[in-house]
Amino acid sequence: MAAFARRKAERLARPDPSRKRALDAHAAELARLLNARETFCTASSCDGRVLVLDTDGAGIQKKNCRWLLVTHGTCVKDDVMTALEKATGDAVFKFEPFVFHVLCRELQDAQLLHSVAVDSGFRNSGITVGRGGKITMINPVVFQAVRSTHCLEVPLSHKGRLMVSEEYIDFLVHIANQKMEENIRRIDRFHKGLELALEAAIPADTLAPEGPEKSHSVYVHRRKRRSTREQADPSREMEPQDDPESSLDLFAEP
């Protein structure tokens, strides 16, 4: 327990790439909600983004990957066209939905997040248990990554030559924006579900967890979706190397 608290304090104190820039609006709120509890420590995250990447090199290995465009909100056809004019290799348009990583003190804490994430539509969410963590060990550090299958990956240029029409780009941008809206609805669902689940769970900071505290809010594992529209309002730049997935390297610990 003390080890986790120490580690959390260190992480939150240090300047780290995903904190140089203001967190995306939704991720920031979720971070506040979770970091207020002892059992969670948020790590890298992204509300969702549209990217235009230019890749040189043969095959499908990501060699010399350059970012021509990144936006965390609505994307606009003209911006995409402008970005593509700068492409010299194989340009790809990508929509990446919400990604959220959380270090959890106990496996059951990760399970709580996982349950809410899946209910919210983030079906690819999963738990990673650090190599130091064995089931017999008290408080293994676990890691919950919230992910979705709800993406786009569209090759657009080949050796600098645009392979689609402007009309297609307009069509694609429209679809990406729809996906972003649905993505935001899911994040909102996740946030609400998390609030309920945390209130209903045994509070992490009580000394004697004899049983769940009485609460009027009960999180019920539900399949039905609520739909609340909300628009993301981010303005953050991410460098290519700030790949949220690289946070799995956190487990390369002594």
Next chain:
Amino acid sequence: MAAFARRKAERLARPDPSRKRALDAHAAELARLLNARETFCTASSCDGRVLVLDTDGAGIQKKNCRWLLVTHGTCVKDDVMTALEKATGDAVFKFEPFVFHVLCRELQDAQLLHSVAVDSGFRNSGITVGRGGKITMINPVVFQAVRSTHCLEVPLSHKGRLMVSEEYIDFLVHIANQKMEENIRRIDRFHKGLELALEAAIPADTLAPEGPEKSHSVYVHRRKRRSTREQADPSREMEPQDDPESSLDLFAEP
């Protein structure tokens, strides 16, 4: 322990949708390798596939999704063109890489799979712990899903109208085939890594796991990739409802 063994016997005995058809070649070999061990029970899997889907309905909810084409090997432009002629809604071309689900008796078994999966390039792999599984419970049933980010999702038609040229389809098919080749290389890497890791681990069927048996094969968590080319040779049809991800419902247990 006995509960897991019983559950495994039941699963492997019953006819289940993903077994109606011959398992993809690679998945079948991996299943043989893992099911020979007490601690693992393979579930749904797919070597990887190219799909052309037709979806009707507004927005991005998957309403009335029809499969126009599915292939688990090399895809051919003419087949894609033929499939698209049948589209009446919004057709999408998808490449989905290797997906592999394994029920594990212990968390450490899932961790072993996870480690090998990530080393093999399947970076989106994760562990799910069933709701019945608490950290204090002996032998929680955990679930390792092997996944990758290495996909394509490309809208091609809008209300039945093709939005790209035949040349673009050719370009896309070429990219999909390259991704499938890389996918197969990763599966092979995963298989080899798994063989080493299983040999090095404490054998699951010994009664007294005092320590790792001496072995000449030692699995070292490695970052370098080996590249072995191998062609998938599958012939399996999957219905839309046979979504490997729906196997997460396995955890809706009493």
